[in-house]
Amino acid sequence: MDITLEVNGETRHLSIDPRVTLLDALRERLGITGPKKGCDRGQCGACTVHVDGRPVLACLTLAATVREPVRTVEGLAADGRPHPVQQAFAEQDALQCGFCTSGQVMSAVAAVEQEVADVREFMSGNLCRCAAYPNIVAAVEQARSTKESADARV
Amino acid sequence: MRAFELTAPTTLDEALTSGATALAGGTTLVDLMKLDVLTPPRVVDINALPLRGIEVDPAGDLRIGALERMSAVAAHPQVYPVISRALLLSASQQLRNMASIGGNLMQRTRCGYFRDVAMPCNRRDPGSGCPAIEGANRMHAVLGTSDACVATHASDLAVALVALDARIELVSTQGGRSVALADFYRLPGDTPEREHDLRPGELIGEIVVPRLDWAARSTYVKVRDRQSYEFALCSVAVALDVRDGRVADVRIAAGGVGTVPWRLTAVEAALRGGPADEAAFEAAAQVAADGARPLSHNGYKTALLPRTVVRALLEVSRG
Ligand SMILES: Cc1cc2nc3c(=O)[nH]c(=O)nc-3n(C[C@H](O)[C@H](O)[C@H](O)COP(=O)(O)OP(=O)(O)OC[C@H]3O[C@@H](n4cnc5c(N)ncnc54)[C@H](O)[C@@H]3O)c2cc1C
Ligand code: SF4
Ligand code: FES
Numbered sequence: 209m210d211i212t213l214e215v216n217g218e219t220r221h222l223s224i225d226p227r228v229t230l231l232d233a234l235r236e237r238l239g240i241t242g243p244k245k246g247c248d249r250g251q252c253g254a255c256t257v258h259v260d261g262r263p264v265l266a267c268l269t270l271a272a273t274v275r276e277p278v279r280t281v282e283g284l285a286a287d288g289r290p291h292p293v294q295q296a297f298a299e300q301d302a303l304q305c306g307f308c309t310s311g312q313v314m315s316a317v318a319a320v321e322q323e324v325a326d327v328r329e330f331m332s333g334n335l336c337r338c339a340a341y342p343n344i345v346a347a348v349e350q351a352r353s354t355k356e357s358a359d360a361r362v
Numbered sequence: 363m364r365a366f367e368l369t370a371p372t373t374l375d376e377a378l379t380s381g382a383t384a385l386a387g388g389t390t391l392v393d394l395m396k397l398d399v400l401t402p403p404r405v406v407d408i409n410a411l412p413l414r415g416i417e418v419d420p421a422g423d424l425r426i427g428a429l430e431r432m433s434a435v436a437a438h439p440q441v442y443p444v445i446s447r448a449l450l451l452s453a454s455q456q457l458r459n460m461a462s463i464g465g466n467l468m469q470r471t472r473c474g475y476f477r478d479v480a481m482p483c484n485r486r487d488p489g490s491g492c493p494a495i496e497g498a499n500r501m502h503a504v505l506g507t508s509d510a511c512v513a514t515h516a517s518d519l520a521v522a523l524v525a526l527d528a529r530i531e532l533v534s535t536q537g538g539r540s541v542a543l544a545d546f547y548r549l550p551g552d553t554p555e556r557e558h559d560l561r562p563g564e565l566i567g568e569i570v571v572p573r574l575d576w577a578a579r580s581t582y583v584k585v586r587d588r589q590s591y592e593f594a595l596c597s598v599a600v601a602l603d604v605r606d607g608r609v610a611d612v613r614i615a616a617g618g619v620g621t622v623p624w625r626l627t628a629v630e631a632a633l634r635g636g637p638a639d640e641a642a643f644e645a646a647a648q649v650a651a652d653g654a655r656p657l658s659h660n661g662y663k664t665a666l667l668p669r670t671v672v673r674a675l676l677e678v679s680r681g
C-alpha cells in the first residue's frame with residue numbers, strides 16, 4: 209500500500225506491505241537509522257521516536273497507521289547545534305556503547321518538556337544494557353535545570 | 363508475521379461489518395502477530411472511529427471512550443485516583459502513549475507458554491495441554507484456576523475498574539449492550555480460549571464508572587519484581603469510606619493472583635461497619651486468599667495477597 213509519512217519536517221512517500229513497522233520503514237526504507245532495533249518486541253525502548261510530539265515505540269507501530277508527524281533523534285538538532293538534552297548527555301557522559309542512546313534521548317526530551325517529577329520512573333521504559341543509568345538520570349536533570357533557567361530568563 | 367489486509371474506516375458501521383480484527387494501539391496485537399500467536403487475515407485500524415472523550419455525565423458517571431490512551435486517562439483530573447494510579451503503574455510512558463483503554467481491557471495473558479508457539483497451551487491451541495501447571499508458574503494465578511489453565515489476567519486497569527463496579531458499553535450493528543466488567547471476563551474452566559463475552563462484530567465503545575463520591579479516597583498498590591515497568595505479582599485496588607473512625611463502605615479487588623480481575627467481596631464484608639484500624643484490616647485480610655490453589659512455584663502469593671490488602675488499606679486510610 210502507498211503511505212505518506214512526515215519525518216523530521218519532510219514529507220516522504222513509500223509503498224509498503226502492511227506488516228512493515230515504523231521502525232523498519234525509518235531504518236530500512238528511509239535510511240533514518242537513529243532509532244535502534246533492540247528487542248523488536250516493545251520491551252527495551254531503543255526504538256523510541258516521537259509521533260505527534262509523544263514518545264512511542266516504533267517497533268510496535270505499523271507504519272501504515274501513522275497519521276501524525278514523526279520526529280527522530282536526527283530531527284532534534286537545530287541550526288547545526290545539538291538539542292540541550294543531547295548536549296547534557298554528552299556532558300554527563302550518559303552512554304557507554306550508545307546503542308540505547310537515541311531512545312533514551314527521545315524519552316528524555318519528553319521528560320524535560322513535561323517537567324516530570326520522577327525522572328527514574330519516567331525513564332524506566334528505556335533499558336540500558338551498559339547500565340549507564342546514573343549518568344542518564346544526571347543528564348536529564350541537567351537538561352531540566354538548563355530549561356528552568358532558560359524559562360526564568362524569558 | 364503473517365500477511366494481512368489492512369483497512370482504516372472512518373465510520374463505526376464500516377468497522378463493525380468488516381469482520382476484521384481491531385487494531386487500536388497495537389501494543390498487544392502487533393506484538394502477538396510478530397510472535398505468530400495471532401494470525402488475523404484482516405486487520406481494521408479503528409483509530410479514526412469516534413470512540414473518544416473523557417467526561418462526567420449529568421448523573422455523575424464517568425464515561426471514557428475506548429480509544430482514549432492510557433496516558434490521557436491517567437492525567438485526567440476527573441478520573442478517580444485508583445484508576446490513575448493503576449494506569450501510571452502500568453507498562454512505560456511510551457506504551458501508555460500508544461495503548462488505548464479498550465485494548466488494555468482486551469490484552470492477552472503474559473504466560474510465557476501462551477506467547478511461545480513452539481509450546482503447547484490450551485488457551486492458544488485448545489486441547490494441547492497446559493505446561494505451566496507443572497512448569498514455570500511463579501507468575502501464575504492461585505485463584506480462579508482450572509486444570510486447563512492457570513494464567514493471570516494482566517491488566518492493572520481492569521482491577522481498578524472491577525473494584526469500582528465499572529460497566530463497558532459494547533457497540534455492534536445490532537445496537538448496543540451494557541455489561542458489568544466483572545461479568546465480561548470468563549474463568550478458564552474447560553474452555554480457556556474463551557476469555558470474555560465480546561461477540562463477533564462487537565467493539566468496546568465506552569467504559570462507564572458509576573458515580574462514587576468517596577472514591578476520591580482510593581489507591582492502587584502493585585507489588586512486582588522491579589520497582590517499575592513490570593507486571594504485578596500481586597496488586598490491590600481499594601476505595602475506602604471512613605466515617606467517625608469506622609468503615610462505612612469499601613471496595614477491594616486484586617490483580618496478579620487470579621485468572622480474572624478478582625473482587626474481594628468477603629474482605630469487604632468483614633471490614634464494613636468495623637473500625638478503620640490496622641488490627642481490623644489485618645483480621646479482614648485473612649480471608650483474601652480463601653480458595654487459593656497454589657502451584658509448585660507460586661505459593662508465596664497466598665501470603666502476599668493479604669499483606670498487599672493491608673498495605674493498600676493503610677495507605678488509603680492514612681492518605
Ligand atoms: C513491555 C510491555 C509491558 C506492559 N506492562 C503492562 C502493565 O504493567 N500493566 C498493564 O495493565 N498492561 C501492560 N502492558 C499491556 C498493555 O497495557 C496493553 O498491550 C495495551 O493496553 C493494549 O492496548 P492497545 O490499544 O495497544 O491494544 P491493541 O494491541 O491494539 O489491541 C489488543 C486487543 O484488543 C482488541 N481491541 C482493541 N480495541 C478494542 C475495542 N475498542 N473493542 C474491542 N476489542 C478491541 C484488539 O483486537 C486486540 O485483540 C504491557 C505491554 C508491553 C508490551
Ligand atoms: S497457563 Fe493457560 S495460557 Fe499458560 S500455558 Fe497453561 S493454558 Fe496456556
Ligand atoms: S526495539 Fe522497540 S522496544 Fe525494543
Ligand code: FES
Pocket residue numbers: 302303304305306307308309335336337338339340
Ligand atoms: S549505553 Fe550501551 S545500552 Fe545503553
